[in-house]
Each structure stands twice: as C-alpha cells, then as structure tokens.
C-alpha cells in the first residue's frame with residue numbers, strides 16, 4: 001500500500017446525504033474478480049445518462065472544473081450500506097485520495113484505510129463552508145497534511161482534524177495490516193492453545 | 202462488575218492489545234461468499250500466505266446465482282466466473298463450500314444459523330454488511346471489507362477498537378399484525394440511518410424476549426441500516442431451543458453442556474450501556490418506507506412528508522430528491538401507493554416463518570391484476586424444502602406468485618431478478634437505495650405480511666384489518 005503523507009489536490013463537491021455504496025458503485029460491477037479497473041464505473045448511475053456512456057451534465061462532479069479532483073467533499077453518513085470494498089477501490093481508481101464529510105459509515109471508513117485513503121471528519125458547519133468555497137473559486141485546492149493533522153486552505157488558513165494514532169501510523173507508513181498482525185502470531189497461537197485447553201478441562 | 206454481552210464477548214476474544222495499536226480480536230467463525238472474497242484469496246496467493254483456520258471458515262454462493270433452473274449453466278459469463286472462482290479458491294485452501302447444488306446452499310445469513318454454525322458467544326465476520334443477522338444468537342457479528350476478509354483468512358483475527366454500546370429496549374407486547382420488521386423499521390425511523398454509527402446495539406425488553414429466533418434475526422439483520430455494525434440479543438431458552446438438533450453443532454460436548462455455556466454470555470442483570478433508546482411496542486404500526494433510505498419510513502396510516510414541515514435544510518433537500526426519485530407527491534397517504542411488483546425473500550425476511558406469514562395472508566386470495574410480478578425467493582434450499590413440505594408453495598402459486606430457488610435475487614438484483622426503471626416494488630428486503638433493485642427501480646420496504654397483502658390489493662393496506670381465509 002502506498003503511504004499517505006502530504007497530499008495537495010483539487011476538491012470536488014458531492015452534495016448529498018447518506019451516499020450509499022450502491023451509488024458509489026452499483027452491483028453490476030461487483031462481478032469482476034480484480035481489485036482495480038473501477039475508475040469508469042464510480043457513481044455510475046449518477047454520472048452517466050441512461051445510455052451508460054454519455055456524461056450526465058446535471059451531475060456536479062462532471063463539470064470540467066472538477067476534472068482531476070483528488071479530494072471529495074461529501075455530506076453526512078457517506079459510504080453507508082453494503083460492505084463492498086469495491087466502493088473505496090472505485091474512488092481510489094478515479095483518483096480520490098481523501099474524503100471530507102461530517103460523518104462516515106463505519107465499514108466504509110475502515111475500508112478506506114486499507115486502501116491508503118484518508119477519510120476526514122469535520123463539523124457540518126466547516127464542511128458547509130468548504131462546499132461554499134469550493135463552488136466559489138474554480139480550481140479550489142486543499143493541502144492535507146497528515147503528519148500535522150491539518151488541512152491548509154488556499155488562503156493559508158488551517159483546519160485541524162482528528163485521527164487515532166494507529167490509523168495515522170498505518171497511513172503514514174503504508175503498512176500492510178496483515179504483516180503488522182502477523183508480528184503477533186505467537187500471541188494468536190497462545191490464545192488458541194489456551195482456549196483448546198479450557199475446552200478440554 | 203456487571204457486564205453486558207458485548208463486553209463479555211470482547212474480553213473473551215482479546216488476543217492482545219499492542220501498545221499504540223488497535224486490539225487483536227480472535228474470530229470464531231468466518232463466512233465467505235462469491236462477491237467479496239476473490240480479491241482476498243488473490244491477495245493471499247500474491248503474498249504466499251495460507252488460510253490459518255480453514256476449519257472455522259465456511260463458504261456459500263448466494264449473491265450472483267440464478268433463482269431459476271439450476272441445471273443450466275449460468276448465462277452471465279462474469280457471474281459464472283465469480284462462482285467458479287469461489288469453488289476453486291475453496292478447493293485450493295481447503296474450505297468447505299456449499300455450492301449451488303449442495304442441499305445446504307442458501308443466503309449466507311440464513312444458512313449459518315440453520316446449520317447451527319452460528320452460536321452464542323462467538324465472534325463472527327463475513328464480507329457482507331448484513332452479518333449483523335447472526336447477532337440474534339448473542340454472537341458479536343459484523344460485516345467487513347475484502348482487505349479484512351484477507352486479514353481474517355491469514356490470521357483468524359481482526360484489528361478492532363472497542364465500540365460504544367447502545368441498548369434499544371422495546372417495552373410491552375406487540376399488537377397483532379405487527380412483526381419484528383416493523384419494530385426495526387420503526388427504530389431506524391426514530392434514530393436514523395447513522396443513529397447507531399460507532400455503536401454495537403443490544404436489543405432488550407419484553408417485546409424482544411417474546412420474539413422467535415427468525416424474528417430476532419430480522420431485527421439484528423437491519424442493525425446496519427441504523428448505522429450499527431453489530432446488533433445482538435442475549436441468548437435465552439428460545440435461542441437454545443432453536444439450536445437443538447442442528448446439523449453442524451460441535452460434537453465433542455453434550456448439547457446440555459453447550460447450552461449451559463451459551464447462557465453465560467447473556468448480559469448481567471443491571472449492567473450498563475453508553476446510551477439507551479426506548480420504544481413501546483404498543484405504539485408501533487405496520488411500517489412502509491416511502492423514500493430512498495431506510496430512515497424514510499412511516500406507519501401505514503401516515504403520509505409521505507410535506508417538505509415545508511421539514512426543518513433541517515439538508516434533510517429537506519434529501520426528502521425532496523427521494524420523493525422525486527420515487528415518483529411520489531408530498532403528503533400522499535401511504536395506502537394510496539399502487540405497486541407493480543412484490544418481492545418476498547432476502548436475508549431479512551426469507552426464512553420459513555416469513556413464508557408462513559405471507560402464506561397465511563395469501564391463502565384463498567389472488568394477486569391483483571395490476572401487480573405484474575410477484576416473486577417468492579426462499580432464503581435457503583432448506584427453507585424451500587420445508588415450505589414445500591408444508592404446502593406453502595401451492596398457496597403462493599395459487600395466488601399467482603412465482604416460486605423460486607434460493608438466493609439473494611431481487612434484494613440486490615445482481616442476477617436477472619431486477620426492477621425496470623420506474624417499476625414500483627413492495628419488498629421484504631432491507632435497502633430501498635436508489636437503483637438497489639435495478640436502475641430506476643422504486644423499493645418500498647415492508648414486512649412479509651404487508652407485502653403479501655399489497656400483492657392482493659395492488660396498493661399498500663393495513664394488515665391489521667386483513668380478513669384471513671383459513
């Protein structure tokens with residue numbers, strides 16, 4: 001997994017509450033057995049007209065000014081619904097590296113960290129402010145500084161954010177979680193032995 | 202100290218809590234299915250890792266498989282490849298797989314409990330958000346992503362931070378006609394789809410104690426729709442009676458010894474939780490969802506919302522968009538909504554008791570002519586056999602329903618069972634998201650009895666006034 005340290009990128013708004021993983025990537029694209037190649041099907045039903053090819057002009061992210069965005073601005077409860085990791089895969093393949101929202105669904109939130117993406121929770125008021133600033137200024141970009149836990153706006157002002165030390169370290173180092181856990185393999189074996197002994201007692 | 206069930210299970214499964222890292226929690230049971238596992242197995246191969254405990258891992262096929270004639274090859278090439286990939290992976294890593302032709306096949310959350318693989322006090326995971334279903338047995342069960350599936354396969358553990366706990370207490374006795382589906386929809390209507398985020402829910406109270414295991418599974422199943430990763434119910438005599446005689450219980454101890462152990466997991470009387478939500482069973486009406494999120498739901502005597510009455514601006518916007526997508530007007534009585542299709546099935550309401558309830562309503566009736574399609578999809582092959590033994594399939598066929606093989610089917614419309622744009626469906630599944638049952642499809646979540654009654658009337662109707670023909 002690639003480390004996430006400091007990321008500067010264009011911001012795109014997705015103005016809807018409760019964006020569920022069925023919207024992020026509809027089920028017909030879950031039949032593949034690969035982990036990559038989902039960039040064109042992100043937000044499929046919103047992004048394209050009924051022919052499944054022509055970009056929907058009504059979908060805000062389709063505007064030319066948001067092309068190449070790597071930071072997604074969203075509303076409450078982003079990523080709710082199914083546990084499909086295809087949702088963060090599709091966002092990542094599209095180029096998104098960080099998502100800012102007032103709240104996230106638990107499973108989606110976890111899935112992001114396993115793919116080197118940083119979901120950031122900010123207050124609803126701050127998110128609203130960022131929505132307004134993003135729409136007001138074409139080319140609006142943010143710099144996300146994970147070591148310093150802050151978001152730096154174009155005017156230089158900073159917003160700080162919370163993250164647990166463990167998740168922060170994992171992203172900063174791009175650690176493979178399985179490798180990290182296998183360092184405690186002895187403890188796992190000891191646990192299994194202890195349980196087996198208790199059962200046979 | 203008095204402990205709740207979540208605290209007991211958490212402590213008993215802690216492998217270790219390395220300094221500055223999330224805890225390592227041991228996993229007793231890992232279920233896998235065809236859609237969220239292929240990339241996990243591929244990951245294992247790429248890093249040359251093994252499955253640590255194939256004996257604790259079970260696979261089934263459910264999301265992608267046809268519910269029509271199974272003797273034919275699966276027409277969709279990608280679906281077929283995914284199903285075959287699961288079979289190959291299970292063979293390579295020595296995992297037992299209930300494939301399409303296995304009599305034990307069915308939806309993962311129906312199969313685990315009916316085989317007795319799901320037991321009180323266990324930690325259970327699956328790459329599927331409705332793993333919360335297994336919480337009905339007093340197990341800590343939740344959905345995980347594919348990277349975590351790979352993690353569990355390789356280590357038999359999961360990295361976790363302890364959750365907060367929420368007690369959802371349902372007081373009193375459930376009025377006739379009200380089911381556990383109505384309870385859980387009413388809960389979600391009250392706390393919202395993110396009300397349970399960060400929490401594990403325990404459902405308590407007299408109304409919950411009086412529910413059957415099937416009904417308890419329906420409630421725990423939809424915990425995820427309230428934002429909670431897991432929802433559980435302390436085991437009691439009902440739990441134990443359900444498990445008695447199940448095919449895949451441990452063989453090294455007597456059932457009495459197992460039952461004794463299981464009971465110990467129940468929350469201690471007087472234990473505490475981080476927060477409490479209370480509902481009175483008497484106040485719960487039959488529920489019908491009207492929008493595109495399970496929290497957009499109301500009692501059958503009510504109406505769709507009037508936007509001017511919605512104070513919060515983001516919510517008003519979301520409601521407006523939902524009504525537009527659903528093709529509904531503001532302030533419309535729910536009983537005036539006419540449907541095209543009925544789907545009875547899924548891991549929420551595809552168990553034998555659900556089919557019995559639907560059959561009870563349908564006996565002696567036919568679906569309305571305006572209802573073009575009515576499907577019954579049993580949750581598992583065992584449910585299908587049982588229903589046929591009881592003659593329920595005949596009741597459904599006589600009422601104009603199609604009787605199918607088991608699977609996820611129109612719950613997520615990954616196979617051929619899907620809605621056309623604009624088609625309106627009374628569905629016993631769990632998600633009314635845009636396009637969930639097919640692009641442009643409109644889903645109304647209801648109980649099996651309400652779905653059956655809607656099939657007969659062609660519109661939603663109050664099941665409390667139903668004239669049963671015995």
Ligand code: SF4
Pocket residue numbers: 263264308309310329331547548549608609612613630631
């Ligand atoms: S029935 Fe629906 S909710 Fe349940 S596992 Fe299948 S697709 Fe998921």
